[in-house]
Amino acid sequence: MGGSVAGLRAVETLRQEGFDGEVMLVGGESHLPYDRPPLTKQILTGELAAEQLYYRDLEWFERNEVELCLGTTASALDVQSSVLQVGKRSLRFDGLIIATGAQPRRLARTAGLAGIYTLRTIEDALTVKEQMLPGVRLIIIGAGFIGSEVASSAAACGVQVTILEVADSAMTRAVGPQLGRVLGALHDEFGVSTVCNARVVGFGGSDRVESVHLEGGWELPADIVVMGIGISPNTGWLASSGLTISDGMVCDENLNAGPDNVFGAGDVVAWPNDWWGGVMRGEQWLVAAExxxxxxxNLLAGPGNATRFSTVPYFWSDQYGCRIQAAGRTDLGELITLAGELRQRPYVGAFRYEGRLTGVVAINAPKEFAGLRQALQTNSSFDAAVATIETQLKAVD
Ligand SMILES: Cc1cc2nc3c(=O)[nH]c(=O)nc-3n(C[C@H](O)[C@H](O)[C@H](O)COP(=O)(O)OP(=O)(O)OC[C@H]3O[C@@H](n4cnc5c(N)ncnc54)[C@H](O)[C@@H]3O)c2cc1C
Structure with missing residues (x-):
């Protein structure tokens, strides 16, 4: 249920584990499951074509006897009688995995103007790409990882980019304010201006956007606008299902959604992550896949045999030729520089909270990052974790 990375990994696993019953993958988009991360990267820059994004070809689904039901969304779920409503079809199931992901948030006051986009699907990316011509004035709302990647790709195509961010630094939610300021400076270095503490209150133009209005009376001219202001989980269709919905579909620590035969996976799920120490929703590719x-x-294991899902959240982002990686909690404690300097690359930093290593960030230092990320799994003390990769860190300096 949900034809993207979480849904596909679920289907693959059912077959790998020897399940030989009927399997159906229902997906709202008409595409075969495809990789989203390149949409803001190589698709916008033209390094990859959309056809290269598919994880599996049609033949794979036929060979593995997976029935595809694509291009139609499920509209309702009856957990009592185990029936899913998809278009005009009522599908009875023995087991269900809900992986309907999330959709981009939009600002309300766009007044139906053309030229204002969000970016989540192949179609979104191709539409934005088509308009990214040299000299075009692009305003990006939100300096999170989507906005920052769009900025980097657009700048590489000669577009004039301005990013508006309501917080006082870029990527704050993903990497914390200290490193966020450094990543904000990366935009400046590549000719992209970032305006922080900027609250968008409206747009100008009659049919098509011509400007963006900011609180305080500022007005910035724009030919196109891309909004990267976060996502909302796709739970609307579950409203009458009786499942618990609260910023996502709430699951237990085993990813079970309540009824024995219904589980959740991916961006749509809010679950108690033992490692994190509370309920969270992952918005990261690796968490969705796992x-x-x-x-x-767990669905195959049956009631009583399911196991807990605990993970150290991880994401990467590619901007201006830099690979940025972060894992764990970047919202707790202080950021300590371990190698490099904040304004230089490669860079490795780690978050220390009550003597423990709680998070890791790195720019262009994948090996050192991998070592520290492993230490995060085991709740290491900060000093012990750093000692294990001391030689590698010296090589960075
Ligand atoms: C442009 C972009 C770049 C990204 N880059 C990175 C990155 O660099 N690193 C990283 O870690 N993460 C990245 N991510 C995040 C990552 O792609 C997501 O975490 C991941 O796609 C989540 O997968 P999912 O299967 O849970 O949901 P989704 O990918 O959201 O897919 C859910 C699918 O379910 C379908 N659906 C929704 N409702 C229904 C319904 N009622 N019935 C049937 N189908 C339905 C949707 O149409 C969609 O196809 C990026 C995301 C985007 C959009």
């Missing part, structure tokens, strides 16, 4: 696999295994 949850898809885990949910499938």
């Amino acid at each position: 949850q898809g696999r885990h949910a499938a295994r």
Whole structure:
């Protein structure tokens, strides 16, 4: 249920684990499951074509006897009688994995103007790409990882980019304010201006956007606008299902959604992550993929045999030729520089909270990052974790 990375990994796992019953993948988009991360990167820059994004070809689904039901969304779920409503079809199921992901948030006051976009699907990316011509004035709302990647790709195509961010630094939610300021400076270095503490209150133009209005009376001219202001989980269709919905579909620590035969995976799920120490929703590719696999295994294991899903959240982002990686909690404690300097690359930093290593960030230092990320799994003390990769860190300096 949900034809993207979490849904696909679930389907693959069912077959890998020897399940030989009927399997159906229902997906709202008409595409075969495809990789979203390149949409803001190589698709916008033209380094990849949309056809290269598919994880599996049609033949794979036929060979593995997975029935595809694409291009139609599920509209309702009856958990009592185990029936899913998809278009005009009522599908009875023995087991269900809900992986309907999320959709971009939009600002309300766009007044139906053309030229204002969000970016989540192949179609969104191709539409934005088509308009990214040299000299075009692009305003990006939100300096999170989507907005920052769009900025980097657009700048590489000769577009004049301005990013508006309501917080006082870029990427704050993903990497914390200290490193966020450094990543904000990366935009400046590549000719992209970032305006922080900027609250958008409206847009100008009659049919098509011509400007963006900011609180305080400022007005910035724009030919196109891309909004990267976060996502909302796709739970609307579950409203009458009786499942618990609260910023996502709430699952238990085993990713079970309540009824024995219904599990969740991916961006749509809010679950108690033991490692994190509370309920969270992952918005990261790797978490979605791992949850898809885990949910499938738990569904097959049956009631009483399911296992907990605990993970150290991880994401990467590619901007201006830099690979940015972050894992764990970047919202707790202080950021300590371990190698490099904040304004230089490569850079490795780690978050220390009550003597423990709680988070890791790196720019262009994948090996050192991998070592520290492993230490995060085991709740290491900060000093012990750093000692294990001391030689590698010296090589960075
Ligand atoms: C442009 C972009 C770049 C990204 N880059 C990175 C990155 O660099 N690093 C990283 O870690 N993460 C990145 N991410 C995040 C990552 O792609 C997501 O975490 C991941 O796609 C989540 O997968 P999912 O399967 O849970 O949901 P989604 O990918 O959201 O897919 C859900 C699918 O379910 C379908 N659906 C929704 N409702 C229904 C319904 N009622 N019935 C049937 N189908 C339905 C949707 O149409 C969609 O196809 C990026 C995301 C985007 C959009």
